Amino acid sequence: MGAVPEAIVAMLACARLGAIHSVVFGGFAALELAKRIEDCRPKVVLASSCGIEGMSKVVPYKPLLDSALEMCVHRPTKVVVLQRPQLPATLKDGEESWRDAVDGIANDRVFHGYETVGANDPLYILYTSGTTGMPKGVVRPSGGHAVVLHYTMNKMYACGPGQVYWAASDLGWILGHSYMCYGPLLNGSTSVLYEGKPVGTPDPSAYYRVMAEHNVTTFFTAPTALMILRREDPNGEYCKKYDLSHVKAMFVAGERCPPEIHRWWVRRVTGVDDTGKALHPIQTPVTNVVSDNWWQTETGSPLAGLAIGLSDDGAQLPPVKYGSAGMPVQGVDLRILRIRDEFDEDRGVDSAPEEVARGVVGYVAVKLPLPPGVMTTLWGDEERFFDAYFRRFPGYYDTGDTGIIDTDGYVHILSRADDIINVAAHRISTSVIEEVVVENSEIAECCVVARGHPIKGSVPVVVAVWKHQKRSRSVEQVKDEVVEAVRNRVGAFTSLYRENVVFVERLPKTRSGKVLRKMIRSMISALLSSKAAGLGDIPTPATIEDDAVKGEIWAALSDWITRGKRD
Structure with a gap:
């Protein structure tokens, strides 16, 4: 279900009944979808x-659900469909429309009491990408989640009871x-639901219009949306039509916000030209602050950001630093751990993790x-929960990201340390x-790595090896099929484009048979960089099985990128 009131009604109904819900994008x-249904068995x-x-x-959506259920061994006892007038669905035997289900409830049975649950009892399961191809069912505790959401709504996002929050x-x-x-609901704030894109609904003014019409106090979106707005309305002409002076804070998250995109947004919504500057002081009274922050599905709330709600005096708040996700949130003991070997794909246990100095890149x-x-487990898989997050660095939660804490204490998240691609704030395994x-x-065989994209942050590149010397279909046909x-x-x-499918003779691997994805990513990044780079600039992983394959991959990627630029 998308951003419609019935979806929130369903979530809150589950919480009131003590049932666990799992919402799927x-x-x-x-x-x-079938993988998620099979795992949580609703x-x-x-x-x-x-x-x-x-x-x-x-x-x-209904055909997707039908196909997913056909793939599943587990079958739900009931399927209820919200029929939307834009495209009503054909219901099968045993399925029921939302309206009929609601109309069938007697008036004296509409209101139920609530179920008391323990603080650590599950509120919901939310699936996030897993490196094995099977999504990980993050389990959220009820009590701690409520506490931290209420706190961050006020102190981080500067939105009080009776004010309007729009994510x-x-x-x-x-x-x-x-x-x-x-x-927002725990905080007594109004929550705005918006079903649509930042442009095309009907034009690039959509975000500004909604903020103005609903008197939004705090706004939250992904950097990708800002990139799209800059492409469609580079001079911010649509923004000029609306009064946004009532907006206290605007936050971005889901992926790293490029400094230039951040500065562009500041210029358009505040009129302050910060071109080339590293810091943006927060004015008094606090108004139209634009700040990045960083968190994960697993954490449920920010690990780093600027707590705009701590004071109405901008001089009492640290300035916004472009390219940074802010500072560690209260209660989060954030550390940067040493990278032993940047190109080592074997995620063994680091029995004595070392912290690095300020400004040095490491594991976050x-x-x-x-x-x-923070999550209490993965649904039905305690062993995977420990292995994925706590095994590698004893005594620490492994976020799976790399980054730095600079000399001023600001956190900079740089990239994923595992094999997850972040496409327009969508994490894809x-x-x-x-x-x-x-x-x-x-x-x-193949491996998939990320390459930079000006709008979506990253998009996947498929590096594949042919199965046969003689092929029955052309290269272009196979690319289209993929x-x-x-x-x-x-x-x-996923945003996989045919020009990002490239074929090589063989993949670089470790002696244990793992594909050296980091080496391939580094090659692509170097070849796409404006700075001249050669094969010698790419370190040879200590675990590589055959040194010669490094040169082969470099040549193949060089030819692929050259052809792309020429075409």
Whole structure:
């Protein structure tokens, strides 16, 4: 279900009954939905007949659900469908429309008491990408989550009771759970639901219009949305039509916000030209602050950011630093741990993790104990929970990110340390895409890595090896098949383009058979950089099986990028 009131009604109803809910983003293909249904085994599935993404784009959800259920061994006892007039769905035997289900409830049974649950009892399961291809079901505790959301709504996001909070996201992501549904309502704030894109609904004024019409105090979106707005309205002409002086704070998260995008947004909404500056002082009274912050599905609330709500005196708050995610949040003991070997793919146990000096890149970790609201386990898999987050660095929570804490104490998140690609704030497991690609009859094996994208932050690159010397289909046909399969099986939001499918003779591997993805990523980054780089600039991993393959991959990637620039 998308950003519609019924979705929040369903979430709150589950919480009141003591039932666990799991909301799934509508952009996932049927296979990914099926994986989640099989893992959490729901008794009831609630769905919309469709989603709306613009003035004319309607996405059919019910066929996706039908296909997913056909793949599942587990079957829910009931399916309830919210019939939307833009695209009503055909219901099967045993399925019921939302309206009929509600109308069938007798008036004396509409209101129920609430179920008392323990502070650590699960509120919901929210799936995030896993490096094995199987999503990880993050389990959120009820009590700690409520405490930290109430605190951050006031102290971090500067939104008080009776004020208006708008998170331009989807309820299927952690931002939707924390700050579209539970956070504002626990705080006594109004929450804005918006179903649409930043442009095309109907024009680039949509965000400004909603903020103005609903007197929004705090706004939250992803940097990708700002990139799209800059592309469509570079001079901010649409922004000039609206009075946004009532907006106290604007936050971005979901991916690293490039400094230039951050500065552009500041210029357009505040009129202050910060071009070339590293810091942006917060004015008094605090108004139109634009700040990045950083958190994860697993944490449920920020680990780093600027607590704008601590004071109305801008001089009492640290300035915004472009390129930074702010400072560690109260209660978060954030540390940067030494990288032993940048190109070592074997994630062994570091029995004596060392902290690095300020300004040195390392693994971002949180020293135990963790603050309230962080996940308590992975659904049905305690062993994976420990292995994924606590095994590598004893005594720490491993965030899976790399970054630095600079000399001023600001946190800079640089990249994922594992094989997750962040496409327009959507985290996608490379393993999920790889599973689909290798099903092509012409492909023996592949690996998927990220390359930079001016709008979406990152997009996937498929590096594949042919299965046969003699092929029955052309290179271009196979590329088209791969792209279509990934779009149908994983989802169009993966943003795999045919020009980002490249073929090589063999993949670089460690002696234990693991593909050296970091080396491939480094090569692509170096070849796309404006600075001249050669093969000698790429370190040779100590664990590489055959040194010669390094040169082969460099040559193949160089030819691929050269052809792309020429074409």
